[in-house]
Amino acid sequence: MIAIGIVSLAIWLVLVFARHGFWRTRERDTRDLPPLPAHWPAVTAIVPARDEAEVIAESIGSLLAQDYPGEFRVILVDDSSSDGTAEIARRSSGAGRLEILSGQPLPRGWTGKLWAVSQGVEQAGETPEHLWLTDADIAHAPDTLATLVARGEAGDLALVSLMAKLRCTSFAERALIPAFVFFFQLLYPFARVNRPGGIGAAAGGCMLVRREALAAAGGIAAIRGALIDDCAMGAALKRQGPIWLGLTNRSRSIRAYDTADTIAAMISRSAYAQLGYSPLLLVGTLVGLALVYAAPPALTFFGHGWTQACGLAAWALMALAFQPMLRFYHRSALWGVALPGIAAFYAGCTLLSAWQYYRGRGGTWKGRTQANA
Incomplete structure (x- = not known):
């Protein structure tokens, strides 16, 4: 004993x-704020969505409300939704910057989310310098994109990722959700991820990816079968250059996990x-x-x-x-x-x-x- x-x-x-x-929660987007870039690069946000009628209006609305000085547009990839997800998104304010793409049938060997993201990346073309990969159940503060780009440009980063703040309202969420992030940080200490030569990881709800770095890593196809796609993305992009991962209050999950x-x-x-x-x-x-x-x-x-x-x-x-x-x-x-x-x-x-x-x-x-x- x-x-x-x-x-x-x-x-x-x-x-x-x-x-x-890992436990100190020091890696946050509010610490060590970078200077604003002299040039604001073009960005395209890509949102894979499958049956997200309950949350899509708020998440897409938060993207279209971004206060970003550069060129910015949003591509929603509707992955065979049956609940009117695309129609709800189309009614969003500021939908002039929104393009809705109907997803193609899922090929063998791909996960559904990564196949949708891959189609969005292809549709974005070569115009954007950065791709903002964000989930359909994440809502962002109006300055989120500007802070992501500022950090990415200042450090010439291949990837900037924020661990979206998870919903913590119900008793089950209050009891179990903080530990989810605690355990994630134990497995992937953010300070080690952000250190040159450290491990690669990311949080899939909010990832700003340098398009050229993604292409050099083999594109989304290189991780097409990954179930833990965010960490696979982080590892792939870490081989292309420095990355950064931190906690935030700017991006928050709006999906409810009301029960155990x-x-x-x-x-x-x-x-x-x-x-x-x-x-x-x-x-x-x-x-x-x-x-x-x-x-x-x-x-x-x-x-x-x-x-x-x-x-x-x-x-x-x-x-x-x-x-x-x-x-x-x-x-x-x-x-x-x-x-x-x-x-x-x-x-x-x-x-x-x-x-x-x-x-x-x-x-x-x-x-x-x-x-x-």
Whole structure:
């Protein structure tokens, strides 16, 4: 038991003090603001949409309301929607800058979103210097594009990506959503992503891509089958030049995840893909989660002496590391104590993801199964 306590505590000491400060939420679009560019390059926003009637008016409206000094237009790729998504978007104010493209049938080997994005990129042509890839359920503040371009031009970046602030209204969202971003940052520390030579990653809800860098990386076709398409995009573009990823309040998700079931569906869609569909990695991940998150409270309640002390110290470090993200989402600090239980939910979603994959239902989204065993 003492060995488990020592290992668990050592892991949290490494995570807190030697994991690029992933938990500190310092990488934000409001820090280290770049100067405004002398020239504002042309930008085309590309929005893939499939049955997004509930959110498309607000998201497209926020794009058409961008206060951007340069040339800017929006392409909505309607991916066989059956709920009038395109018609709702067409009625948006400022629709003169909006082009609606009817998506072509999905080819074998492509995910639906990436096929829609690819068609939008082709339609944009060679005029724009940057492509703004954004989801149909993301609403942006009017100055979002200008801040993205300013950062991208100042650093000659191949990619600027913002982790859209997720909706956090229902009890399930308040309990589970801040941890989603916390775990993402643990896997892909933003400071390491933004460092030359670091890992590549991105957040798919808001990505400003330099068109020439995307073409040099092989275009969207190079990642056509990726279920975790944003991180695949980040890795591909990192090989073409520096990238930047940060938190923001400017872009926010407007999709509701009102229940634990809907959040579980969102997580399980790609959790097993993160493990490369490997049973061995699945077992290792579950054992690791138990050691990192379950062992500290178990040792605190059932251990004795130094074993109990190690468990309590690890649990305290865990709770403290979660505090900056809880503040970012305006949640009570007491949720930090509950992180082991939240992690157990995510472990269950990972198991669910593997189960769905082996049942031939992996990666299901909007009626499409995109990852089959």
